[in-house]
Amino acid sequence: MSRAKSAQLFSDAKSLIPGGVNSPARAWGSVGGDPIFFKKASGSRVWDADDNELIDYVCSWGPMILGHANPAVIDAAVEAARSGTSFGAPTELEVEMARRVVDAVPSIEVVRFVSSGTEATMSALRLARAKTGRNKILKFNGGYHGHEDALLVEAGSGLANQGIASSAGVHPDYAAATLVADFNDVDSVRVLLEANKGEVAAVIVEPIGGNMGVVPPAPGFLEGLRDLTTEHGALLIFDEVISGFRVALGGAQSVYGVTPDITCLGKIVGGGFPVGAYGASAEIMNEVAPLGPMYQAGTLSGNPVAMAAGIATIDELAKPGVYEGLQAKTDKLADGVLDVFGKTGVPAVINRACGLMTVFFTGNEVIDMDSASTTDREAFGAFFHGMVDNGVYLPPSQFEAWFVSTAHSDADIAQTLEAVGKSL
Known part of the structure; x- marks a missing residue:
């Protein structure tokens, strides 16, 4: 060859x-x-x-x-492109795509489109910090959620298991504010939340691990995260960039019956074009500008070609x-x-x-x-x-x-x- x-x-x-x-x-x-x-x-x-x-x-x-x-996706994208690839202004396709996401994903009442999964997780963490007024986040060893600074960390030593930067260029203060627990180990999460009581804004997790290889959640793991985050006043973020629209139309949260506070989407939601999304209840999403103080913007967010491809993809998956x-x-x-x-x-x-x-x-x-x-x-x-x-x-x-x-x-x-x- x-x-x-x-x-x-x-x-x-x-x-x-x-x-x-x-x-x-x-x-x-x-x-x-x-x-x-x-x-x-x-x-x-x-x-x-x-x-x-x-x-x-x-x-x-x-x-x-x-x-x-896929012919349905390609036809939709080409038709949209012929009418203009980006306006930097609202389009009907954004509304149609948002409606499909809200109808499909249990945790999402309001959604904001971005241009990548990394941008979705980055925005979700900022939203969690804005909503809770806290600064620390908790992730899991082996979990990858994009190249946002606070997430490029690995487990450190000691009871607090604070993160240390796993990439050059990450400010040590960002890494120090990230706690690292073990996937499928609820007790490791409990220890960290107790040791950092009142400081953790969010726990972010892939409900089905996808970046250490495929690792499904053990029975009770996701339910345990839901209970612990509620108890400690932290938000639960599901990174469904991989599992969203793949394991089911409603994502892993619909399969396992656990509803997070914020959901991040990407990959399939764009039908092969660069798209990400984050969504939550209307009450949480009211923190996002222009309604609230949490600023996030993007020139190509919700561009019509990507929205058309995403709509066509979801419509095919809904059959x-x-x-x-x-x-x-x-x-x-x-x-x-x-x-x-x-x-x-x-x-x-x-x-x-x-x-x-x-x-x-x-x-x-x-x-x-x-x-x-x-x-x-x-x-x-x-x-x-x-x-x-x-x-x-x-x-x-x-x-x-x-x-x-x-x-x-x-x-x-x-x-x-x-x-x-x-x-x-």
Whole structure:
């Protein structure tokens, strides 16, 4: 499989773009080798710069739940673009998109659109601080919520478990105001809230972990967070940038029956265009300018092309049987991969949710970042390259989700399973 053109493009890019990529997730730092450059996609397939065809389980890291270049989405975006790509003024499409989000997501009565998931989480944290008058936030080890300064931290030492910066350029005061608990461990949250009583503005969590690999919540975990935040006067923020509109039309909160105070959305909500959103009750969102003192703005927020694509995507997802079909595809793929691994004797654990799965190269149950870290990363790297060589494109990191789309067919899954057998 020749990748000469990708290699040349990467060589050129490295002299023009930091590391040759516009997001570190696109680099192959954890698996070795040079990234592939793509030029075309349709349905479940992508084609690289050298015309190699691959089955795609990255799906632009989640937005392409309907597959690439879905006709309904493309037609809506093109029609909107012909009338103007941005006005810097309100449009009817924003109202229509907001109505769909409010109707679908249980916690949202009022929504504000932004241009990325990072912008959504950043704004949600600012809103929580504005609403509560407090400064500290609590996140979870292994949870990624965008590159906002206060969230680029890792666990420190001591009872308070205060965060230390995990990125250069983060002011130490931001990191010190971030507390880090363990996912699926309610007691670790209780300890931190007690040790910082009256100081925590919000607890932010992915209701289904997606950035340590897929890690579903343990029974009672989300309910425990809801109870603790209410008890301590902190707001509960669900980062549903990955799980929103993927595991169900109403997101993970509708699946698990736990309602957060603020919800962050991204990826699918834009139908493949740069969109994020944050929403809450009308009472909380009244803090947002121009109604309240919490300022947030964006020139391209709610632009008509992205709104049109988002509307078309949600309308397709709202059709009967879509999520049942997606769950069936996910289960067929996950069960098939487990079967192949079992026949080879290679230890593996697969965590899954609707449209999401991660293969961990470990025999241990994966319930948090520490247990996820028992995976054999070298084995995953070799597996990743084997899969690419056999025509299947996976996320180039052990700690990411495989994204399954409605466009993946039984034939795609059969071909994928054949590639798994060849790659072990």
